[in-house]
Structures are given as C-alpha cells and as structure tokens.
Amino acid sequence: MTKSAPFDRVGMERVCGFVNGKGGVLKTTLTANVGGLLAASGWRVLLIDMDPQGNLGLDLGYRHGPNDDDGKNLAQSLMFESPLVPLKGVRENLDVVPGGEQLDQAAAGLVAMGSKNGDQAKLALAKAISKLATDYDAIFIDCPPGNEPLQVAALGAAAFVIVPTKTDKGGREGLLGVAKRLDTVLDVNPDLDLLGVVVTATTSSATNVQRVAREAIAEAFGTHDVLFNGTVRYAEATAQAAREKGVLVHELEQQVKDGPKWYEVLNGKAEGVANQPRSAGNVAEDLHQITQELVSRLLKAEERNAS
Numbered sequence: 001m002t003k004s005a006p007f008d009r010v011g012m013e014r015v016c017g018f019v020n021g022k023g024g025v026l027k028t029t030l031t032a033n034v035g036g037l038l039a040a041s042g043w044r045v046l047l048i049d050m051d052p053q054g055n056l057g058l059d060l061g062y063r064h065g066p067n068d069d070d071g072k073n074l075a076q077s078l079m080f081e082s083p084l085v086p087l088k089g090v091r092e093n094l095d096v097v098p099g100g101e102q103l104d105q106a107a108a109g110l111v112a113m114g115s116k117n118g119d120q121a122k123l124a125l126a127k128a129i130s131k132l133a134t135d136y137d138a139i140f141i142d143c144p145p146g147n148e149p150l151q152v153a154a155l156g157a158a159a160f161v162i163v164p165t166k167t168d169k170g171g172r173e174g175l176l177g178v179a180k181r182l183d184t185v186l187d188v189n190p191d192l193d194l195l196g197v198v199v200t201a202t203t204s205s206a207t208n209v210q211r212v213a214r215e216a217i218a219e220a221f222g223t224h225d226v227l228f229n230g231t232v233r234y235a236e237a238t239a240q241a242a243r244e245k246g247v248l249v250h251e252l253e254q255q256v257k258d259g260p261k262w263y264e265v266l267n268g269k270a271e272g273v274a275n276q277p278r279s280a281g282n283v284a285e286d287l288h289q290i291t292q293e294l295v296s297r298l299l300k301a302e303e304r305n306a307s
C-alpha cells in the first residue's frame with residue numbers, strides 16, 4: 001500500500017490542545033480563561049470543545065442557551081466533513097465551537113471510521129480546523145478526560161499540547177497516559193510538540209506539595225523546561241462563582257472591583273452582592289501569568305521552527 005501524502009498543516013501552527021486523561025485538572029478552566037485573556041488582548045481566538053460534558057459553555061456562559069447546539073455541528077463535522085460553523089463573538093475576538101452530548105455519537109462514528117481507515121479518524125478534526133485556521137491567531141481545543149477517539153482526534157489536529165496536572169499522586173499517571181496518546185498520533189502528526197505542563201494546586205496550603213510535584217515532573221521529563229513557572233492557586237470560591245455566573249475569572253475580578261465595597265453595604269449605601277469572592281484577583285493574576293508564558297513559549301517554538 002502506498003503511504004498517503006502528509007496532511008497539509010499550513011495555518012495550523014497555533015492549534016493547542018489542553019490534554020490530560022485525568023479528570024478535573026483544569027483543562028477547561030485554562031482553555032476558557034487563557035483563550036479569553038488572549039482574545040481580550042486582541043488575538044483572534046477560536047475555542048473548540050471536544051468534551052461531551054460541554055463544560056466550556058459553563059465557563060463562558062453560553063451552555064444551554066439558544067445558541068448552544070450541544071456539539072451537533074462539531075459532531076457532524078467530525079463524521080461527515082461538514083464545515084465547522086463557530087458561535088461568533090462569544091466575547092470580543094472569541095469564537096467557540098460548542099461541545100456536548102452529540103459528541104458521544106461522533107466518538108462512536110470515529111471508532112467505526114478508524115476501523116476502516118485509521119488515519120482518517122485521527123485527522124477528522126484536523127481537516128475540519130484546516131478550513132478556517134487562517135481566520136484565527138490561536139485555536140485551543142478543550143479535550144475530554146476520557147473518550148479515546150475524541151482525544152486522539154484532538155491530538156491529530158494540534159501543533160502543541162499543554163498538559164495541566166494536579167499535585168496529587170495521580171499526576172504522574174496522567175502524564176504517562178498523555179504520552180501514550182501522543183504516540184498514537186505521531187504517524188499522522190509527527191511534529192506534535194509539548195508546549196509545557198501546568199501544575200494546578202489541590203489545596204490552598206500546598207507550597208511543599210507543589211515543590212515535590214514539580215520536582216517529580218521535571219525528573220520524569222529529565223528537564224525543568226517542561227514546567228510552566230506559573231501555577232493556578234486553589235480557590236474554590238472563585239472557581240465556583242465564575243462557573244455559576246458563566247464569566248471568566250478576569251471578568252469576575254472586574255465585577256468584584258466594580259461591586260459595592262463592604263463598608264458601603266454596612267452603612268446601608270449599597271446592597272450586598274452574593275458570590276463575589278475576594279480571591280478572584282489572585283486567580284486572575286495566576287491565569288494572566290500562564291497566558292503570558294504560553295505566548296512566550298509559542299513564540300519561542302515558532303522561532304526555533306523557523307531557524
């Protein structure tokens with residue numbers, strides 16, 4: 001059998017997948033917030049939710065709204081090569097292809113497709129993205145924690161992966177799982193690269209735990225370079241409020257700043273507002289730092305690839 005020509009990835013140099021087979025490590029939080037911060041800074045950003053849970057829509061506030069198709073467009077695009085039609089202007093400069101339950105069907109479709117033609121299934125998302133990639137400065141894919149066919153399709157499309165991981169014992173396992181998945185797609189996506197590992201905290205008082213986890217990761221990779229310097233601190237109140245309200249953390253921070261001050265509430269000059277956590281500013285700062293680092297890592301990789 002003759003080998004097919006390599007897939008043309010022009011314009012797809014900044015497709016990044018947020019990947020970890022482990023659940024709850026902040027894949028969605030980072031996709032939404034880093035994407036949102038980049039969009040706010042003027043980049044044209046597309047987010048693609050490959051998760052049947054559709055949680056990206058919670059963080060951005062469109063989930064179960066009139067424009068949420070529960071992943072139908074994305075599913076059809078994966079199965080039948082119909083064009084991706086993103087939701088436009090979810091924020092300024094930010095478009096989104098929603099995920100949701102419809103993707104379960106697409107996953108089954110990809111398995112069937114893969115049994116006939118493995119490459120076609122691995123490249124299903126890559127093909128869909130390639131048609132609109134030049135409209136954007138960056139494209140982020142939020143990957144599901146399980147669901148191998150969807151994860152593989154996401155990795156088949158990505159130029160870079162970012163692996164969020166927690167400081168708990170399962171972190172290493174998660175990283176090994178990612179390495180295995182990367183292996184699966186290297187035949188169709190040989191230049192797929194690791195942009196870095198983002199360590200996210202499991203508790204609020206975990207400086208030592210953080211240090212140990214970071215050392216273990218650096219040792220596993222044989223270098224500290226893989227580690228993002230920035231981390232996301234543990235702040236449940238902020239995370240909950242952001243997701244409940246469907247706002248990004250920097251937007252929540254702004255709401256807190258614009259909201260009534262405690263002394264205004266106390267002296268009756270203003271009414272208290274529920275769910276205005278004070279940690280929002282700190283978490284927003286963490287996410288800013290990670291965004292800056294992601295940009296500098298992307299630019300460095302581009303320089304390396306150009307030389």
Ligand SMILES: Nc1ncnc2c1ncn2[C@@H]1O[C@H](COP(=O)(O)OP(=O)(O)OP(=O)(O)O)[C@@H](O)[C@H]1O
Nearest residue numbers: 022023024025026027028029145233234235236239
């Ligand atoms: N800084 C934080 N501190 C504590 N909890 C957080 C923080 N940021 C987000 N969370 C919460 O942690 C949970 C998991 O986050 P998220 O959904 O981003 O992870 P995920 O890796 O995408 O999960 P899944 O594997 O289910 O897709 C969510 O309930 C989220 O609100």
Ligand SMILES: [Mg+2]
Nearest residue numbers: 027028051055
């Ligand atoms: Mg998620």
